Every structure is written in C-alpha cells, then in structure tokens.
Amino acid sequence: MDEVEHDVTKARQTKTKVGSSQTHPDGTRERTKVPWALSEAFLADLLDQVCQRMNDYKLEVDPVTKEKTFKRFAPRKGDKMYQEFKKFSFYSEAYRPLKFACESIIEEYEDKILSLIAREARYLADKLCSEKPGLCKTSPDRTEF
Template identity: 45%
Template sequence: MMAPWIGLVLVAMAVFSKRAEGKRDEVLYCSACMAIADELHYSISQIDPKKTVSVGGFRLNPDGSLTEKTVPLARSETHLSELLDGVCNNMSDYALYEEPDTKEQSYRRFAPRSGDSSNFPDFKNFKFDGPEGSNSLKFACETIVEELEDDIISLFSREEEHVSQKLCSEVSDHCKSSVFKHGEL
C-alpha cells in the first residue's frame, strides 16, 4: 500500500513542473525557435535542389513493377532529422540584441556565415554576456527540438510558407506577444 504522503508529493511535483514550464522566458524561447527556423532554412538552401533520395516502401504494382518515390534530399525526413541533430550547436553564433529605438530584445545571429560578407551587424546593439547567454539559448534550442522534432520536420518537409511563424507562433506558442507576431517572423 502506498503511503498517503507519496501521492501528495506526486501532486506537488506535477503542479510545480507546470509552473516552471509556464515561466519560460519568452524572449529566449521565441529567439531560439526563430533561430532554429533560420538555421534550417539556410542549411536547406545550401543543398543542391537536383539531389533526390528514395523514400517510403517499395510497393509492388498490380502489373509487377515497383513504385519508387523520390523527394528532394534537402526536404527528406532523414536529412531534416540530421540537420536537427546539430542545429543547436549554432546557437553560439547568436547574442542578445537590443533594438536601439524600441529597446525590445531578442537573440540574433551576429556571426556571418561562411562566404557571406554582405551582412555585418552593428555590434554596439549586441549584449555579449559570455558563454551563459549562448548556453541558455542552446538549452532552449535543445528543449524545443526535443519537444517539437516531428512538427519541425513535418513543416520543413512540406515546404510550407512562413514556417517561422507557423512553428514559433502557432505550433509552439513561444512567440506570443504582438512584438514577435508582427516583428521578424
């Protein structure tokens, strides 16, 4: 027979875990979600669109021939899953940015990507808080990927429009405020 206090402890743990989940930093989690979408878009754009991969089972048609389905490699579930495995390692290229006019904050990419010499950000608006900031962003990224991996793969494999907005505002609800809904989504 279970001691009555064990049930009370389990109820208390459930309540506190819901409260902790509800207190997620919106700037941090919204920025992490947006960064995931941005990094995946960039990685997909780097793949030759002519490359394809066979997916699904090989079905035997009534006439005895095999049906083979191919999809672009960049949008295949296998490739997207591989990209998701490493996407959070890129969070060290992001830092807290404060909009000079509105003082609104978000994490943004400050490090240019290889071969990209056109976009050098204005570093005076970034707040570099050492490894703690990028570690927090990386943890938020890993949490989102763990919770929403199937949704992320599904959205990117269908080549949906406005994936960032769908993922970060509609699916995950991490970007709730009007600032994020009307900002850079």
C-alpha cells in the same frame, strides 16, 4: 527556426534527389525519389546539429526598451567573410539559454517542424507560432519564441 529555414532553403536549391526502395510481399519493388531537402537523412542531421550553431548569436539589449534579443553575428558557411571568420573561436555563456531553448523546441515540436518543411512552408517560425498557440510571444513587428 531561422537556422533551419536557411539550411532547408539552401538544400532546396540543389536538384539532388535521393531514393529508397521497398520490396512488397508480392516481390515487386517500388523506388521513390525525394528532394535532398525533404530526405529523412538530411532533416535528421539538420535537427540534430542546428542548436550547436546558437553560439553564432549574441545577446543584445535595446538601449531604449531594454528588451533583450539574440541576433546572429557570425557569417554562414559560404558567405564571403566565412573563411576569415572561422579562424576565430567564440564562446559565451550568454548563448546557453538560447541553445537550451532551441533543443527544447526541436525536441517538443520536431514532428510539427518536419511537417512544415514537408509542406514547403516559408517563414517557419511564424507558421510554427501560429499553429502552436502559447509557444511564442508576439510584438507588433516580430515573433519570438
């Protein structure tokens, strides 16, 4: 959800609006414009591709609690280090469960995710977890899928 929220936030910063038109049975046309971040094309593309970026995360084990978590290690496109970093190719079998979990969540909760984005919700992971009981486990300082 962090990846989805990041992309939506960046898209909201652009003032680009896209439109569509609809012709009614009486022959009149109605044009609508929506921000790019809420457009069907942007959101469909985002949800189709977001899970491909799970290899930008690495599996870390807390030395004290032995709890395993995935943390982003790769810079995002547009970050200062991105140009240098993209020269390298990383692949780890460790990210496969994260990619599978991402794909499963997107498939099962796509409508809910789109609804949260349409309401311009912030903290998408927390909102999704609170609205879909049983999806996430919580600890005092964070929510996890």
